[in-house]
Ligand SMILES: NC(=O)C1=CN([C@@H]2O[C@H](COP(=O)(O)OP(=O)(O)OC[C@H]3O[C@@H](n4cnc5c(N)ncnc54)[C@H](O)[C@@H]3O)[C@@H](O)[C@H]2O)[C@H](O)CC1
């Protein structure tokens with residue numbers, strides 16, 4: 001086994017170099033995707049790379065010294081499947097009835113190499129399922145391809161580096177390695193319940209990406225100082241080379257003052273002039289996608305940038321100037337000094353100690369506040385931010401905050417739809433895009449095709465649901481669409497024609513889409529039990545009143561119950577029935593038991609059904625969603641505090657570039 005450990009040591013030695021080479025592009029990719037660099041993901045990815053390197057090194061090392069040597073045992077590929085079994089049986093002393101032969105068997109090279117060959121790709125299979133969320137057949141295919149790559153490296157003498165193969169191409173290795181990948185895939189199945197859900201890791205990363213953490217801000221500040229200082233050094237260096245230093249001295253101008261002024265100008269450029277031009281971003285903030293705004297996320301004014309960084313400049317510079325003042329006082333000239341100066345000169349050492357203590361306390365308070373803001377997920381506010389009435393937010397958070405701050409009333413949304421239609425985009429096209437946006441959200445959470453239930457009402461919200469169902473079925477999801485009535489009898493347009501088109505497209509193309517028309521409670525519950533995702537396209541902006549009529553109320557109860565009480569497992573019927581009768585399930589999320597582990601992902605179209613898009617009033621029951629995909633603009637009801645636990649995270653699907661239409665709408669409203 002020694003050769004194996006040696007190879008792993010080689011991998012460990014080579015890993016830092018490879019890790020270093022992938023770090024920068026990997027970090028940039030992560031940051032661009034999530035706006036943050038999640039540590040769990042980083043650990044997984046780095047250990048995965050390390051593992052693949054170990055595996056490959058085990059396959060190709062040790063390298064022979066002679067590049068043209070013929071290695072006898074590797075010369076002819078081994079093409080008989082199960083050769084290792086034959087060889088083992090021919091050579092073994094194994095006797096099932098004699099335990100003393102068992103250990104020897106394990107030490108038999110044919111046995112331990114077979115076990116090792118299975119183990120080699122087991123982590124790959126685990127990772128493919130857990131991290132990359134691949135299905136069994138994808139794992140099989142990838143596992144086989146990786147193995148083939150390994151074996152071909154051996155067959156071709158490391159792709160032609162060696163004149164002859166120096167390790168054996170063996171069909172048994174191909175089979176055993178691929179089997180190993182599948183073993184990894186299977187054993188990770190039960191472990192999935194214990195491991196943190198990688199999709200939640202992504203979600204957390206995205207959430208972290210929304211926050212302007214102290215790290216991001218520190219880094220962007222560092223970049224800015226670096227840029228300003230580099231530019232300034234180049235210019236001052238240039239002045240020096242041009243002989244300006246001696247000119248200045250001959251004129252009696254302090255060169256130190258000149259360099260300080262040049263520094264100051266470049267700091268002014270980076271921290272004030274550039275933000276004025278870019279509407280709130282210093283160079284470092286442009287790279288890290290941060291932005292200086294007012295606390296309500298509206299754009300800041302030029303004097304606020306000046307105040308923000310002016311105070312910071314003073315806060316950093318003043319202590320340095322003070323220190324310089326203390327140190328440069330000469331005690332021997334005390335008699336000529338004023339009272340204060342002589343006291344300072346007399347206690348210089350003590351004052352420097354005080355200064356250091358003060359600076360340490362300041363740095364410590366910054367660190368403590370940075371950690372606290374990271375733990376409590378709150379913004380990190382500094383004194384200069386308060387004084388200038390500005391905050392640093394991520395670009396993403398600024399966008400969301402501005403959208404949230406400008407919701408459109410329900411009748412404004414209708415007016416917007418009409419404007420968009422006049423602008424040349426028909427409502428049926430909007431519906432198509434809306435349905436696809438919801439399907440994309442489902443696919444982001446449930447990446448592998450799985451059973452999905454779409455609850456569709458008979459209005460246009462239901463129309464979005466029909467499109468979503470078709471898009472999911474086209475992607476291979478086994479989709480069940482639940483509707484109160486057949487497509488012909490849908491009440492609204494374009495929902496009716498859309499539903500009819502989806503229906504005929506599903507049968508023409510043989511899509512895995514089944515339609516349940518007004519199913520009874522048991523049939524619906526069966527469909528929900530199987531579902532990995534539930535789409536609520538029952539009611540959108542057209543919902544009125546305070547109560548939900550049947551059958552919608554029953555559908556929502558069934559969906560919420562599936563989420564919070566699990567599927568109708570054996571022995572749970574009685575318990576659940578009682579709960580159902582007491583109507584406990586339509587209590588707010590806080591008072592419900594924790595979402596059950598196998599709960600399907602629940603996504604609401606436009607608004608959760610039962611929540612009034614205009615007022616935020618809640619009906620009993622109201623659909624409880626993990627995410628809401630809202631169309632065109634936020635609605636006032638979605639941003640009400642009581643709405644959050646029903647909406648989950650809100651995604652805005654703009655469907656078109658709404659900015660020109662919204663501007664016209666606001667103009668029209670202003671005119672009124
Ligand atoms: N208009 C468009 O072109 C687009 C709309 N989109 C989506 O459409 C909905 C709004 O659609 P609308 O047809 O106006 O209303 P709803 O589908 O939300 O609901 C109407 C439907 O509901 C019934 N109803 C009303 N109140 C109740 C109640 N208390 N109990 C039971 N049933 C009720 C009513 O009778 C009607 O039948 C919008 O949210 C978007 O999702 C697009 O996305 C794009 C194009």
Ligand SMILES: [K+]
Pocket residue numbers: 461536537538539540604605606607608609
């Ligand atoms: K809905």
